Amino acid sequence: MKHLLKCVPCNSYTLKEACAVCSATTVPAIPPRYSPDDKYGDYRRKAKEVNLRMDGLL
Numbered sequence: 024m025k026h027l028l029k030c031v032p033c034n035s036y037t038l039k040e041a042c043a044v045c046s047a048t049t050v051p052a053i054p055p056r057y058s059p060d061d062k063y064g065d066y067r068r069k070a071k072e073v074n075l076r077m078d079g080l081l
């Protein structure tokens with residue numbers, strides 16, 4: 024299922040993964056408050072890995 028994507032610099036909406044105007048990587052428009060490039064997801068995974076290491080599980 025295609026999600027509506029948004030170009031943040033242009034503040035415009037598209038279905039393509041790269042903006043046709045500025046070539047910026049577009050981000051999912053839904054949910055609107057979610058992190059643009061999922062960097063928090065990456066951070067979350069890293070933080071979890073650190074916790075696992077501290078617990079001696081890795």
Ligand SMILES: [Zn+2]
Pocket residue numbers: 030031032033034042043044045046047
């Ligand atoms: Zn753009």
